[in-house]
Amino acid sequence: MADPALHPETQPLKQIAIDYTPEACTHCPNSNTITLTFDHRGGARWRTTTRFLYGTFSALIQCPTGNTDGLNFNLYLSSLEGDKSQDEIDFEFLGKDKTIVQTNYYTTGTGNRESIHQLGFDCSDGFHEYVIKWGPGEIVWLIDGKVVRKVERKEGEDFPAKPMFLYSSVWDASYIDEGRWTGKYVGCDAPYVCVYKDIHVPTGTALECSCES
16 A cells, blocks of 8 residues: 555545446445456546646556557546547556556647656556646656656646546557557457556645536
8 A cells, every 4th residue: 555644635535437337447435446447348437526736646556467459548637538628647558568658748638748668567467656746837757656757847838737637547549540559459368457546636626527427
């Protein structure tokens, strides 16, 4: 379990909304655990029920085992999934190689700020802590307590500033860039299960949700 003292400004996640395929997502508030399953039903996506403006977001994640070619599993912030003008901050695991993770961020729908990081481990072998620290002038991505990327806002540059939900999903991304991004889905080891536990969100900065679920 992650040490709460490392992130004193956070609180355990108690409630989620499931955007699609609720039967493929399980949530146990008592143990602060969420599982997402990808199989013949497709995948699923959960999010917080409120948006947050800045703060620290964290989870222990064990990614799916087996041949995960084609799949994308993730932990990310977004002002609203599917909105073409969204702000977003990402951790994305690319199924073709479970020893790397991609970070990225968007402002008003514009991304193209991808960076690939070597994990030094297979993300399906056990639980590892992934943290996003987001402020008005800085974004920091950490894995197991180590900073893997830090972006500081430059004068005159757009930067994520919209209140955002914490999201996670597992989905087939085979169609993107003709399979070069995540590989082509094979599915020989389905069902694929991604487990999130000890999920924490900022304390005292939740904003009411006025969007449709």
